[in-house]
Amino acid sequence: MASKSVLTPQSEDFPRWYQDVVAKAEMADNGPVRGTMVIRPYGYAIWERIQREIDDRIKLAGAQNAYFPLFIPESYLSREAEHVEGFSPELAVVTHAGGEELAEPIVVRPTSETVIGEFMAKWIQSYRDLPLLLNQWANVVRWELRPRLFLRSSEFLWQEGHTAHASYEDAQAYANKIHLEVYNDFLNEVLAVPTFLGIKPPRERFAGAINTLTCEGMMRDGKALQLATSHELGQNFARAFEIYYQSEEGQAELCYTTSWGSSTRLVGGLIMAHGDDQGLLVPPRLAPTQVVVIAVRDEPEVNEACERLQAQLIAQGVRSTLDRSRGSFGRRVTDWEIKGVPLRVEVGPRDLNEGVVSVTRRDNGEKLTWPLAGVAQEATKLLATIQRDLYARALEWRDVNTLDVPSVVEAIDVAQTGFAKLSWDLVGASEEAQMNNEAVTVRCLQRADGSIPESELENDLLCIVAKSY
RNA sequence: CGGGAAGUAGCGCAGCUUGGUUAGCGCGCCUGGUUUGGGACCAGGAGGCCGCGGGUUCGAAUCCCGCCUUCCCGACCA
Numbered sequence A: 001m002a003s004k005s006v007l008t009p010q011s012e013d014f015p016r017w018y019q020d021v022v023a024k025a026e027m028a029d030n031g032p033v034r035g036t037m038v039i040r041p042y043g044y045a046i047w048e049r050i051q052r053e054i055d056d057r058i059k060l061a062g063a064q065n066a067y068f069p070l071f072i073p074e075s076y077l078s079r080e081a082e083h084v085e086g087f088s089p090e091l092a093v094v095t096h097a098g099g100e101e102l103a104e105p106i107v108v109r110p111t112s113e114t115v116i117g118e119f120m121a122k123w124i125q126s127y128r129d130l131p132l133l134l135n136q137w138a139n140v141v142r143w144e145l146r147p148r149l150f151l152r153s154s155e156f157l158w159q160e161g162h163t164a165h166a167s168y169e170d171a172q173a174y175a176n177k178i179h180l181e182v183y184n185d186f187l188n189e190v191l192a193v194p195t196f197l198g199i200k201p202p203r204e205r206f207a208g209a210i211n212t213l214t215c216e217g218m219m220r221d222g223k224a225l226q227l228a229t230s231h232e233l234g235q236n237f238a239r240a241f242e243i244y245y246q247s248e249e250g251q252a253e254l255c256y257t258t259s260w261g262s263s264t265r266l267v268g269g270l271i272m273a274h275g276d277d278q279g280l281l282v283p284p285r286l287a288p289t290q291v292v293v294i295a296v297r298d299e300p301e302v303n304e305a306c307e308r309l310q311a312q313l314i315a316q317g318v319r320s321t322l323d324r325s326r327g328s329f330g331r332r333v334t335d336w337e338i339k340g341v342p343l344r345v346e347v348g349p350r351d352l353n354e355g356v357v358s359v360t361r362r363d364n365g366e367k368l369t370w371p372l373a374g375v376a377q378e379a380t381k382l383l384a385t386i387q388r389d390l391y392a393r394a395l396e397w398r399d400v401n402t403l404d405v406p407s408v409v410e411a412i413d414v415a416q417t418g419f420a421k422l423s424w425d426l427v428g429a430s431e432e433a434q435m436n437n438e439a440v441t442v443r444c445l446q447r448a449d450g451s452i453p454e455s456e457l458e459n460d461l462l463c464i465v466a467k468s469y
Numbered sequence B: 001c002g003g004g005a006a007g008u009a010g011c012g013c014a015g016c017u018u019g020g021u022u023a024g025c026g027c028g029c030c031u032g033g034u035u036u037g038g039g040a041c042c043a044g045g046a047g048g049c050c051g052c053g054g055g056u057u058c059g060a061a062u063c064c065c066g067c068c069u070u071c072c073c074g075a076c077c078a
Helices: A014-024 A041-060 A074-078 A081-090 A113-123 A168-190 A236-241 A265-274 A300-315 A329-339 A349-354 A372-400 A408-414 A429-437
Strands: A028-030 A037-039 A071-073 A092-097 A100-108 A132-141 A155-165 A196-199 A211-218 A224-232 A244-246 A252-254 A256-263 A291-295 A320-323 A343-347 A356-361 A367-371 A402-404 A419-423 A441-446 A462-466
Touching: A014 A265, A037 A041, A037 A155, A041 A132, A041 A155, A041 A168, A041 A265, A071 A074, A074 A081, A074 A100, A074 A113, A081 A236, A113 A132, A113 A155, A113 A236, A113 A256, A155 A168, A168 A196, A168 A211, A168 A224, A168 A256, A211 A265, A211 A372, A211 A441, A211 A462, A224 A265, A236 A256, A256 A265, A265 A372, A291 A300, A291 A329, A300 A320, A300 A343, A300 A349, A300 A372, A329 A343, A343 A349, A343 A372, A349 A356, A356 A372, A367 A372, A372 A402, A408 A419, A408 A429, A429 A441
Parallel strands: A291 A320, A291 A343, A402 A419
Antiparallel strands: A028 A037, A071 A100, A092 A100, A132 A155, A155 A256, A196 A211, A196 A441, A211 A224, A224 A256, A244 A252, A343 A356, A356 A367, A419 A462, A441 A462
16 A cells, blocks of 8 residues: 655655656756746646636726737837846847848847836827736747756746726725636635735835835745735836826826736645645645546446536536546556545445445545435535645645744744744844845745734834745 | 756656666556555566766766756845
């Protein structure tokens, strides 16, 4: 029964474990160019589920999808000083095309504030055109010095929202809405990852933003992962791209813009937030396959029973895969465990004689026996339970590994294995440098009650510091 | 981009120090058979520009130089 583990244990070498999971669960491969990534069907199926859930929420928040070009004139980037300064080190620039050197180099988009700003300026005439709420699903390129599959690749897939508003308050409220109703809701309810919500300290802000909201998650090794961010851009980009509108009073007014994004990094977050030594562990609400039905024997009665069962599951709205492959039973089981499918239903002659199926939970290994007739209903119920349990387990892990500390020195110590929470007043420029020397960074700022401050200048703020991906 | 390690079959590795016949092993893969309720077994088989380029040499997986890629630790970042 105790089979030799097919993955490097987390406790032995976490980064190695991560790579093993990515490879053995058939999620992704490295591309031929450094830092590029081939997303394999199973990894892409998970990404499609993420897309679907986030896209639904974005649309509920009122934004519409559009598509802007991959190529951006280099001159656009330079129009916003901080923006170009922040992004120029990681730009890929096209200098030749059509067999000739280009008059103006073309940048491969690292993000689309600039092109979209240009078109917002064109499309917005009156206050009646506001707010303008856009989103696009696209690939972007940021030349990375230290790539890692899903977490940091030179090309990655993401969603970037861009909005324009008539007032500062409107823009701020919308960035906040996306932060809570799109990202945090998705992360908590679907990805089953508890988050710390807060604002970034000035040095961690998006290049060109006046404020950045972040969702920070804790991975199984105690490191932090920034899962999604929403930026208030103030009037910085509106000024650079002349995004004006005519007010009710007939005055020309500058817009306030926001942008917000989440990427294929979420797949990396999924792996590291829930995975164990047996492999990936996908929360039921996210899982492309929620239930795998395994035909224990390749016999007509078994196959027919499996097909009927799967039809019932699908009719019940359960995403289900039927595994009728040959080969040893143990091997098939292990393969599905590595892929993290939440529930495994085994159907064999012995079960059929008794009119039951054998069920195993991926998250805790618990084995159950269900009457064949009630599988679809039971599965639906149990999937909901697993979803809750995964969140609870992640929340407990996070809370146990998040400690209040009274000093920067202790914060650095705690951040070796988890998160440290301390007074933001204790962190001046030299203290932040001291932490950064130890690879510890300020992940976010919060109020004492955990709520989100409007600015880093509020009194009595706390900061959460950690090592991060 | 700096410091370290490494690239030999799909994956994991040995061989390299001390250059010398047909470059090995485990897993996986293919064929046939026996199996099948937790990574099965037997027999047979396929699969290698030994990362790429150059050099030394009668002869290079092995020695030298350059480059590329991967991993770890930093700086940069979703």
